[in-house]
Amino acid sequence: MNEKTVKKEKSWFGRLVENFGLPRLIITLFLVLLLILAPIVGADLPTQITNIIARFSWNGVLVLAMVPMVHSGCGLNFGLPLGIISGLLGATLSIEFGFTGALSFVMAILIATPFALVFGSGYGWLLNKIKGGEMMIATYVGFSSVSLMCMMWLILPYKSPNMVWGMAGKGLRTTISLEGYYDKVLANFLKIKIGNFEIPTGTILFFALLALAMWAFLHTKTGTAMTAVGSNPTFARAAGINVDRIRLLSVVMSTWLAAVGILVYEQGFGFVQLYMAPFYMALPAVSAILIGGASVNKASIVNVVVGTILFQGIVTMTPTVMNNMIHMDMSEIIRIIASNGMILYALTRKTEGSK
């Protein structure tokens, strides 16, 4: 956009590549290709689309959690696992206290909130001390906290027989079924089902609610300040903004959204996954928002929605289409290359204002 004045005549394709980014274009075209190929190779399109929508609804909130920190200039939140851990604490404690059904979901969110606030504040405080090196340290804060919690899951005195190892009677299992708790509580709310085609209306509404709240927040005074801090921290400081406080707020928001995000994910997936499971959960969320058109210091709700659909579309479509076509499941590899390639692309862009 800013090159407008110097730009010479370029083909429409050249402009498209420039505005949209080549990797993003490839990924979009790839998904379109998959959608076209799916019926040809004999995959059931409604089932495929149902899958994409379902996975979108599980992951949407986790991707949304990226937005506040990108806005405040803290970069991509590679420390997402910290928020996820808050969510897991909420989930396990809610079950431990004996809540069931929809109530267990509400309680999980309520219990996760104080953890997210405390962890998020500490994390935000740390990130304010190391401005400029956020992303690398965020990654390792995430890793450290996950591995610390691995010990905690074993040590903490959980008692609920549905969660602890049967034999030892203590220590949480790696996977905990949510049946009887909040399995699909959102998804089944107002669910639409036509043949093979399903829409988990409740989950999507829940995501929409949070996305709307985020959109609204960005239109308030504080939200405006957050965007300004990310756009040019010196400008914001000269305008009397307490930059550190705004950044801290963004980190806390991101951490809380990650906590809620993992709970939403679990209710769709049907299981709580503990121990090393949260380890690499930041990367799909990071690449999803980047695929959606965000950069290291700019992101919008549209980026979240588009990115999650594209990313989850590829994750769900490639295995079936590939399998049906060449009897080779290369989906995992395509996912790794596409998502990390996207992150690399974003990191090598020259973005002003952020280091």
Add this chain to the structure above:
Amino acid sequence: MNNQQNTPLLEMRNISKDFFGNQVLSDINLTLNEGEVIGLVGENGAGKSTLMRILFGANMIRETGGYGGDVLLNGEKVNFSSPFDAIEAGIGMVHQEFSLIPGFTTTENILLNREPVRKNLIAEIFGDRMNTLKRSEMDERAANAIELMGVNVDRKMVISDMPVGHKQFTEIARELSKEQLKLLILDEPTAVLTEKEAEALLAAIKGMAQRGIAIVFITHRLQEILSVCDRVIVMRDGYVVSEKNASDTSVDEITKAMVGREVAKTDSAEGKNRSFDQAKTILSISHLWVDMPGETVRDVSLDVKEGEILGIGGLAGQGKLGIPNGVMGLYQAGGKVTFEGKDIPLNSPRRCLDSSFAFVSEDRRGVGLLLDETLEWNIAFPAMQIQNKFLKNYLGGLVKWRDEAAIKEVTDRYIDELAIKCTSSKQKARELSGGNQQKVCLAKAFALNPRLLFVSEPTRGIDVGAKALVLDALKKFNRENGVTVVIVSSELEELRQSCDRIAIVSGGKIAGILPAASSVEELGALMLSQVI
């Protein structure tokens, strides 16, 4: 002098240079003989640096369209395509900013990328960079260069542990270590030195000249120029205005030549008879220090009267820019600031803005603007954050929603008032020209309705038409709204035209405060009085 007299070492003929139509050098002629020391003086922006860049083959000269005229070295025309060519031809330059590797020793820095190497077999295969360094020879060559300079510097000391002066000497020694060196350009080398070190350097300059090296010495310390130079060249507004033998001139004469302008221009300033002696003091600064790199403020005490326009002038690097930046809390500062009888805590921009100060920064792109956001955001943002303007309150004030309509309205008003050229109020600030960006910065400050406005370098880097508009807008704002304005600027003429009083900063201190009607010579003398 010997038979070289006929063909001087360096000759610059009819040099001219413009940056996109803005003429910065016109018809410069300069000759320099072997072993001669010339002093080059002039205000900031007089064209000294540009001239030296042309001589040194700097990339930015070529990137901006080259230069006019000829440079002759030993009677042969040269046209350097990079600084490395210039170095090859025997020209050395010591820049104002140090170009040293902090963790290297003096020796390593002196011979940086010119280290003598011992050949080995591996280098035959993998290239010359696999040769090992000859430490002993490096030491020897560094010692020679240091001896040539005549100032003793510890060869084994690491740069980061050194006093500033020794870093400067290391830089000079590096140039001297180049065997082909014939001409050395020193750009304000004494600015960072203590008195003793400066003396040592002057002695070194004399010594180097005796060995046949020609030296171009750029400085603001006129006394030094007179003591070491053979000739003094004064530049102003891109012209050489005087060229004299050092023995035939004086500090007064040089000062006059530096700042003097046609008499007709100086009296045209309006509002000369406004007097604020009786007005109350609105802002009082005492013993302010500011740690702003390159613009250090050491000890400034200053009173600003209500309703006046106060100018703060001075040479670059003397600390005038540090004053507003320090008071507004953008750089670490200490001292005492009182506004309307109340103490203002330092290092807190918010408290200043709450007390109705506003600041237009000299660093438009870095501090002044949100380049990637719309004009609306740029103009409305501080007023929104500080004074809760342009907000709609919902839920009893719990939710403060951005009022886009009000923001658009105020932006359109300022676009109109200040004649900001843009496609719409939604245009990104990055896409505007420098002058229009400056107007946006002013609009941003005006929207705060301040009681006191600091404006730093309001006309830097903008064209003549926009300059007048900006200054007029400031004057109008002062006259119509009764707002006290403090303008910090390097352009003395501009201050004389717009201000009621002018304070001159020199060496991080206030050298004096004069009425704006004072002569340029008086102000110029103050500017140079305490230069460090």
Add this chain to the structure above:
Amino acid sequence: MKKKKFDFRAALRRSSVPLMFIIICAICIPLSGLSANMLANEIVTRMGRNAFLILSLLIPIMAGMGLNFGMTLGAMAGQIGLILASDWQIVGVPGMVLAMILSIPISVLLGLFCGKILNMAKGREMITSYIMSFFINGVYQLVVLYMMGSVIPIKHTSIKLPRGYGIRNTVSLLNMRQKLDNLIPFSVKLPFFGEIRIPLMTFIIIALMCLVIVWFRRTKLGQDMRAVGQDMEVARDAGINVERTRIVAIVISTVLAGFGMIIYLQNMGNIATYSSHSQIGMFCIAALLVGGASVDKASIGNVFLGVILFHLMFIVAPRAGAAITGDSMIGEYFRVFVSYAVITVALVMYETNKRRAKSAEGKKLAEAQKGEG
């Protein structure tokens, strides 16, 4: 460096990580109940196994590019070399040498690519090289899982997946197992530790590598790298080709990591095709940091101290954990946690040190004024 007053607090801060590890080990060793002989043998083995890999990290640090998380790239190249060498049935030390030769072109290519990308992401080299390791891992899997056996000929079914292409999860290196370590059988008897077996040849190679690094520091290229690492702009003004120097640093590191991985795997005796490389970067970096290195400064001494302390902790933690809590998993998780925590602490210290230097200036000014007034 010299004539500087010894700053006790700064020295303490610098060595806080090794000190912490000494304390952890001092507590855990008695709890673990392992004999001195066994511990000494384990440490010596692990020293031979890991030291070369960790040495490969030194050069990018020298060039100011931080901890090279992209050393995984070299590890992958080494594994490809080993897979091919073992498919061609070249055994023992010749097989290793062949694997090393095969790994060189792959390492160089990957290093060039990585260096180019890192030059586009100056100032965030570490996160970029970290993501790079994931990205190349995808490519590696594509090659090993799909192209080997279909595009690249693989003869032996023992390493091929039953479906006809792709490499099995584990490739046995029985023919190469500890062939280098035991090339010159050697053991020493010490009074307290008993008999310790020493992989002499591996140690000789590591010692040679150390000499090469010492020598490298004295070359023109080494000097240029140090210059580029400290100030890219100054180096560029002096005529050093900054971009090229940085790429060379990464290429060297990648090649060395490839060799290191081959030495590592010959000691282990098998390749976990899809996971051996993935954690190696993290463990090597953690070990180096435990040895007292920082993001911008690391020495050969740090490497060896790091290997000893880090692996001592690694060996004793599970048993000590089991002794305290009765659950061996606690110790497993503890050592993983400590590895990550060490890297986190080192990164945080590096960033905060950068900022500490800034605020010192202001104090000086305030004092100067007091002195005058």
